[in-house]
Amino acid sequence: MRMAMVGLGKMGGNMVRRLRRGGVEVVGYDRAAEVVAQLAKDEGMIAATSVEDAVAKLSGPRIVWLMLPSGDPTEQQIRALAPLLSKGDIIVDGGNSNYHDSQRRGAWLAEQGIGFMDSGTSGGIWGLENGYCLMVGATPEVAQTMTPILQALAPAPDRGWAHVGPVGSGHFTKMIHNGIEYGMMQSFAEGLELLRGKQEFALDLAQITELWRHSSVVRSWLLDLTAEALQHDQNLDSVAPYVPDSGEGRWTVVEAIDQGVAAPVLTLALQMRFTSQDETGYGYRLLSTMRNAFGGHAVKHTNG
Numbered sequence: 001m002r003m004a005m006v007g008l009g010k011m012g013g014n015m016v017r018r019l020r021r022g023g024v025e026v027v028g029y030d031r032a033a034e035v036v037a038q039l040a041k042d043e044g045m046i047a048a049t050s051v052e053d054a055v056a057k058l059s060g061p062r063i064v065w066l067m068l069p070s071g072d073p074t075e076q077q078i079r080a081l082a083p084l085l086s087k088g089d090i091i092v093d094g095g096n097s098n099y100h101d102s103q104r105r106g107a108w109l110a111e112q113g114i115g116f117m118d119s120g121t122s123g124g125i126w127g128l129e130n131g132y133c134l135m136v137g138a139t140p141e142v143a144q145t146m147t148p149i150l151q152a153l154a155p156a157p158d159r160g161w162a163h164v165g166p167v168g169s170g171h172f173t174k175m176i177h178n179g180i181e182y183g184m185m186q187s188f189a190e191g192l193e194l195l196r197g198k199q200e201f202a203l204d205l206a207q208i209t210e211l212w213r214h215s216s217v218v219r220s221w222l223l224d225l226t227a228e229a230l231q232h233d234q235n236l237d238s239v240a241p242y243v244p245d246s247g248e249g250r251w252t253v254v255e256a257i258d259q260g261v262a263a264p265v266l267t268l269a270l271q272m273r274f275t276s277q278d279e280t281g282y283g284y285r286l287l288s289t290m291r292n293a294f295g296g297h298a299v300k301h302t303n304g
Helices: 010-021 032-042 053-055 072-084 098-111 124-128 140-153 170-199 205-212 221-232 247-259 264-277 282-293
Strands: 002-006 025-027 062-067 090-094 115-122 133-137 161-165
Touching: 002 010, 002 053, 002 090, 010 032, 010 124, 010 205, 010 247, 025 032, 025 247, 053 062, 053 072, 062 072, 062 115, 062 140, 072 090, 072 140, 090 098, 090 140, 098 133, 098 170, 098 264, 115 140, 115 170, 133 170, 161 170, 170 221, 170 247, 170 264, 205 221, 205 282, 247 264
Parallel strands: 002 025, 002 062, 062 090, 090 115, 133 161
Antiparallel strands: 115 133
C-alpha cells in the first residue's frame, strides 16, 4: 500500500518510521523541509514538497493521514485537501480533535464521496518501538480499506487497534481515555507525595515504585514510567511544578456534565492541573485575606 502522511512531528515522524518498517510506502510532507529530507534518507519515505505534491504521488484510493494540531490547523488542512481528492479517497485525522468536529467533518466529506476516519492515537514517543493503540471511527468500508495500515501501526496485527464505531467514535473514545489518564496520574502523584512526606520512615520511592510494578494491582505503564524516572531523580528539583492540560481532559469533563454523569475523580484531576498553572495564586491570596477578616488569622506575606 501507499499513503501520505501530513505532519511529521514527534508522533507523525515515528508513525512514518513504523509504517515503513511494516512495508507500507509513505509519501510524507511537513513544513519543515529538513524533517522531510531526513525521513526520506533514513526510512525511504517518498518526499513531498507540498500537500498537493503528496496527493499527486498517490494512486486510488488515495489515503492522506493528518497528524496536525487540533482546531484550526486540522480544519484548514481538510478544507484545502478535499478539492484535491476524488470519490473513494480517504482522509484520516490522527490528531486529538474534538469528536464533534470529527462528526461534522465526516458528514461534510461524505457529501463529496470522500471517506473519513477519526483515529484516537495513543502511545506517545514509545509508539515507534511498542506500536500505537488506535481507536478508530469510520464506516465499515473505510475501516476495511485502512486495516493493513492500522495493523502495521499497532503492536500486532490482531491487537492494539479497533474499529470502535461510526465517525466521531474514535476521537470520543480517545477523549475518555485521556480523562482516565488524568485521574490515574493524579492518584500516583498524590500517593507518592504522601509516601515522601512520611520522613520518619525515609522511604525510597524508586524502590517502592519498582516493587509495585510486579504483581501489584496498581501495576501499569504509567507506573513503569514513574519508576524509571525516580531511579534517576527522586527530588525532581529541576522539574517545574507546572502541568499543562490538553483539550481532551476539558472535553471529557464537559461530556460528563452534558450526560449528567458524576465524574468527580476525572474532574478534580483536571482542576488540579489548573491549580499548577496558576502562577499568581490570586484565589489563594483571597482565601488568606478572608480567613484573616473573619478570624483574625495571621496572613503570611511575600518577600515582595
